[in-house]
Amino acid sequence: MNSLKEDALPIKFMGRLKTTCELRWKIRLKIGYEIANALAYLQNGFHTPVIHRNLSARDVFLDENYVAKISGFFLSVSIPEGEEHLMDAIVGTNGYSEPEYMVSGKLTKTTDVFLFGVLFLELLANRRWLDMKLSVSKHPSEKVSDHCRDGRMDKLLDEGILEEIKGNRKQQEVVEVLQLISRCLASKGDDRPDIVDVATALKKFL
Structure with missing residues (x-):
């Protein structure tokens, strides 16, 4: 098993693809769906x-058919039976971890929904989350929503995708996917969708 022939995703989908069309819109969509699933x-x-709780691009590997597999479970935890959350020590990748968890140590199912939103946006943008500089005054999910509302997909998407979707029906697909990502990135866990609903929403585009 490998990722784009040799490396983990952050090396290959962030700035080092041989060509931007190597990961076309539908392929990136498929990868996002498989991670959510x-x-x-x-x-x-x-x-x-x-709960994975530390999911990032380095934990996702692709085979030659771009089938995604998740790894890196050394920080994962199980929520006790009958409970909705788990309190634990705050660990994880700085800048990527879910906001509520970083403040309180509270882990829920929506913790991984937030991390999925970060990862999927990175995949579509071909940039690291910390390099996007979406806003200094707003939560990232608000800025994603603003860009969607204003039709500013150029602020969020890789040039290869922008070129591919120009003037065709894929543009509406992209808008809907970005809106879904913005919900995943909601600052409060209660405002995020269930990951099952995320996977179901993405599957309809495949």
């Missing part, structure tokens, strides 16, 4: 929900 399985396929 994997997280949905972790949260619903076991006796107790499994």
Whole structure:
């Protein structure tokens, strides 16, 4: 198993693709769906929900058919049966972790929904989250919503995608996906969608 032939995603989808068209819109959409689907399985396929809590691009690998696999479970935890959350020590990648968790140490299913939103936006932008500089005064989800409302997809998307969707129906797909990402990035966990609903929403575009 490897990622784009040899490396983990952050090396290959952030600035080092051979050509921007190597990851076309539908391929990136497929990768996003598969990551969301994997997280949905972790949260619903076991006796107790499994929370990754440190998901980033370096934890996702692709095979030669761009099938995504998640790794890096050394910080993962299970929410106890009958509970909605787990309190634990604050650990993770600085700048990427979910806001509520970084303040309180509270982990819920929506913790990974936020991390998915960050990762998927990075995949579409071909830039690291910390390099996007979406806003100094607003939460990232608000800025994503602003750009969607104003039709400023150029502020969020990789040039390869912008060129591919220019003047065709894929533009509406992109807007809907960005709106979904903005919901995943909501500052409060209660305002984020369930990861199952995220996967279902993405699947309809494939």
